[in-house]
Amino acid sequence: MTAPRVEIDLTKIEENARCLVDRLGAYGISVTGVTKGVCGHPDVAGAMVDGGVAGLADARITNIVRMRMAGITCPVSMLRAPMASELEAVIRHCDTSYNTEMDTILKLGLAAEKRGASQDIILIVEMGDGREGILPEALNDFATLVIATPWVALKGIAANFACMGSVAPTAADMITLSRLADSVEGGCGPFVDLVSGGGSANVPWALGEHTAWRVNNLRLGEAILLGLDPVTGRPIDGLHTDAFALFAEVIEARGKPGTIPHETTPPDLGPLRIVGQDNPGTRVVLAVGQQDTDAGDLTFPSGFTFVGATSDHTVVDTGQSVMPVGSEMKMGMRYGALMRAMSARDVAKAVHGKRDMTTRAKDHDPPPFLTLV
Numbered sequence: 001m002t003a004p005r006v007e008i009d010l011t012k013i014e015e016n017a018r019c020l021v022d023r024l025g026a027y028g029i030s031v032t033g034v035t036k037g038v039c040g041h042p043d044v045a046g047a048m049v050d051g052g053v054a055g056l057a058d059a060r061i062t063n064i065v066r067m068r069m070a071g072i073t074c075p076v077s078m079l080r081a082p083m084a085s086e087l088e089a090v091i092r093h094c095d096t097s098y099n100t101e102m103d104t105i106l107k108l109g110l111a112a113e114k115r116g117a118s119q120d121i122i123l124i125v126e127m128g129d130g131r132e133g134i135l136p137e138a139l140n141d142f143a144t145l146v147i148a149t150p151w152v153a154l155k156g157i158a159a160n161f162a163c164m165g166s167v168a169p170t171a172a173d174m175i176t177l178s179r180l181a182d183s184v185e186g187g188c189g190p191f192v193d194l195v196s197g198g199g200s201a202n203v204p205w206a207l208g209e210h211t212a213w214r215v216n217n218l219r220l221g222e223a224i225l226l227g228l229d230p231v232t233g234r235p236i237d238g239l240h241t242d243a244f245a246l247f248a249e250v251i252e253a254r255g256k257p258g259t260i261p262h263e264t265t266p267p268d269l270g271p272l273r274i275v276g277q278d279n280p281g282t283r284v285v286l287a288v289g290q291q292d293t294d295a296g297d298l299t300f301p302s303g304f305t306f307v308g309a310t311s312d313h314t315v316v317d318t319g320q321s322v323m324p325v326g327s328e329m330k331m332g333m334r335y336g337a338l339m340r341a342m343s344a345r346d347v348a349k350a351v352h353g354k355r356d357m358t359t360r361a362k363d364h365d366p367p368p369f370l371t372l373v
């Protein structure tokens with residue numbers, strides 16, 4: 001097989017999805033499968049659907065079009081607030097979009113009217129992560145404007161945690177979010193259907209002893225794909241952490257002098273070039289680099305240590321193990337490494353446990369202005 005490549009075990013992804021769907025379902029919390037970490041890879045999306053997720057979501061319309069083209073017909077939400085240039089595509093391919101700007105919502109309404117299909121809107125509330133979101137005190141007035149807008153329907157509210165920052169949400173945050181839902185209904189009348197309490201960072205709360213209050217949805221990427229809690233980096237009980245593996249070929253293997261002077265390291269590459277001072281092991285050079293993945297976000301077989309990486313090479317100390325030229329090293333990936341590998345042109349994707357996608361109807365054509373690569 002060609003290298004570098006990502007090998008994907010669809011059965012493990014399906015099992016992770018089902019495990020979370022079942023466990024959260026017991027608390028009345030539905031799961032939206034987030035596909036942006038795999039660039040909307042249709043087989044991975046299909047495995048999430050087979051695992052029982054209520055719908056899918058992605059931050060990029062190109063990824064969503066890719067899934068639609070492959071025959072994914074379940075509800076798909078646009079997670080990132082749409083750009084002006086992609087409103088028509090969002091209306092065409094997404095049932096729902098997450099929004100924070102009234103101007104965009106008005107334009108979505110106009111695009112929806114043109115197509116004759118109403119768009120569901122979920123309002124993102126800023127709850128301390130510092131990325132996007134409407135300020136809580138402005139939410140009621142904002143919701144009133146959305147409700148008055150033709151061709152859009154207010155479907156729910158959502159919070160983000162640990163996207164920019166790395167602070168996990170608390171039970172108190174979930175109470176606040178629930179009260180915001182009550183308050184929007186008090187002010188505006190219509191039922192706020194969906195109260196989405198965040199992403200994988202909120203799984204520990206959701207699986208622990210808790211009251212869900214009004215939180216009835218989580219949007220999960222990392223937990224399903226990698227089985228990890230993004231805040232602690234630790235595995236979530238009962239989930240597979242090895243659904244993805246990266247394989248790269250050894251193109252050089254030899255002992256190197258233990259001490260390489262630090263002066264040879266350009267300072268701007270900083271921590272990527274961790275050059276050991278006293279290193280008796282064998283160094284191998286892999287034909288994979290920062291252009292293919294986030295090398296610092298890889299995990300290596302036990303006894304191996306990451307030495308450094310440049311755009312096209314990764315150096316690993318294999319300790320007492322011998323890895324001949326031409327052999328392949330298997331590595332694990334954290335989220336950043338996975339995301340970049342899945343979007344890298346020169347990294348092949350090999351799928352195990354592939355399902356028949358032809359049973360998923362192909363009723364979504366790409367809009368003419370989008371080029372698929």
Ligand SMILES: *Cc1c(COP(=O)(O)O)cnc(C)c1O
Pocket residue numbers: 034036037059079080160163198199200201219220221222223230
């Ligand atoms: C990426 C993203 C998610 C999913 O995050 P994970 O940590 O991978 O579960 C959820 N919501 C929004 C708005 C996102 O951008």
